[in-house]
Ligand SMILES: Cc1cc2nc3c(=O)[nH]c(=O)nc-3n(C[C@H](O)[C@H](O)[C@H](O)COP(=O)(O)OP(=O)(O)OC[C@H]3O[C@@H](n4cnc5c(N)ncnc54)[C@H](O)[C@@H]3O)c2cc1C
């Protein structure tokens with residue numbers, strides 16, 4: 185039987201970082217992956233494809249130049265699904281190649297097939313051709329990720345009614361689309377297709393969208409979406425989705441209202457991919473959304489040699505945090521010291537426009553009863569913004585009045601997901617408003633917005649009283 189120190193099930197962000205970390209600590213490591221290529225949801229159907237699609241859409245539409253040349257400006261007049269796919273395939277090939285090379289040079293072994301437990305130390309892997317291989321593991325990391333939630337009442341057909349994996353395979357860019365679910369996936373795709381001039385309606389059962397974000401940022405974002413004619417229907421549940429004889433889809437809401445669109449994207453969450461792992465054999469049980477419970481500091485499950493990391497353990501379900509979780513789990517599993525995950529991590533939403541956030545929202549600061557002051561900068565106040573033709577974009581920082589420390593940074597607009605890291609560093613290094621007031625920033629940059637927002641808050645907070 186094949187014997188390994190550390191067996192990782194799944195080669196997404198959590199699995200790959202865990203495998204390489206354990207290999208670097210001198211362990212004999214195996215990665216089992218049931219997909220045809222390594223990389224997981226992140227590389228093949230999630231993070232990288234959606235971000236590549238976004239970049240392609242923005243480039244081909246000339247989106248970033250429209251501030252100067254008007255809403256009708258386009259770099260390429262007719263954008264078809266092949267245009268969108270071409271760049272995607274090249275990017276994915278690069279990603280897989282880099283990952284394969286990392287595994288090879290770190291002596292991480294690989295096995296293609298679906299893993300299931302025989303007992304807590306033994307996994308059986310079923311290869312595509314039906315061959316069964318048993319492997320024995322000192323420790324196991326379950327990094328199996330998630331798959332789209334597909335309720336029975338939605339008539340998925342892979343062409344007009346799609347989940348977020350299938351949207352990458354479309355044959356034509358639709359003229360109209362209904363997106364069900366205003367979570368991160370729904371909103372990212374809704375705004376990308378809207379940038380491609382698809383008429384988009386978003387339906388969400390709750391009264392708000394993205395409610396983990398600072399309210400002021402969501403309001404600014406929603407204003408921008410409505411301003412370009414996206415329809416946001418909140419507080420409404422979808423009763424049924426039907427295919428019309430014309431091939432179009434009719435979406436009927438519980439209040440009786442209905443709407444017709446060429447395409448429906450169902451993006452109402454994801455479920456852990458644990459159903460085929462035969463968890464009973466190792467003494468674990470998943471919750472009703474297929475997720476596993478772990479110790480949040482070590483990612484160890486209730487079975488001592490089995491760890492779980494990444495989306496299968498639930499919030500925050502990001503590629504970025506999954507990588508860190510995988511590395512921490514691997515270190516703990518092989519007995520190496522591991523740091524605790526940092527308190528504040530950034531969240532990047534690659535909608536059009538981008539949103540990014542780190543730390544407390546204004547609502548959270550209020551709930552905690554912390555006296556605070558906000559500083560706000562509009563990108564249109566920065567010289568870089570003028571050069572780029574930006575007429576929107578907002579950076580908001582929240583400072584404690586008592587300690588003067590930065591408590592949260594929230595950005596909507598061009599470059600938000602990169603800009604947030606300045607705020608993240610100051611936040612985690614416990615910096616104060618003085619950092620922004622006393623330091624010089626490159627000019628002209630969008631980062632100057634930090635200076636402007638810092639001064640905005642500082643003017644109202646009053647100067648630091650020197651002892
Ligand atoms: C559309 C979309 C966009 C996203 N955008 C972002 C983003 O911009 N930024 C961000 O940080 N995050 C983003 N995410 C989230 C990110 O993709 C996930 O957080 C990340 O992929 C989770 O990594 P993971 O390691 O848990 O597993 P996954 O990437 O989900 O990979 C799990 C792997 O395990 C394999 N597997 C499952 N079961 C078995 C089995 N029994 N045997 C063998 N192999 C198995 C699967 O085939 C898969 O390859 C996005 C997700 C989606 C869906």
Ligand SMILES: NC(=O)c1ccc[n+]([C@@H]2O[C@H](COP(=O)([O-])OP(=O)(O)OC[C@H]3O[C@@H](n4cnc5c(N)ncnc54)[C@H](O)[C@@H]3O)[C@@H](O)[C@H]2O)c1
Nearest residue numbers: 364365366367368369370451452453454500501532533534
């Ligand atoms: N940029 C990023 O970092 C990024 C991008 C995409 C996805 N992700 C991750 O992927 C995960 C999954 O994203 P998601 O958007 O699928 O899930 P989600 O759980 O974040 O959002 C699902 C949305 O659908 C709504 N909903 C639930 N049931 C519904 C129903 N029956 N009908 C209509 N709407 C319904 C929910 O109210 C919610 O707003 C997230 O946790 C996110 O962290 C991250």
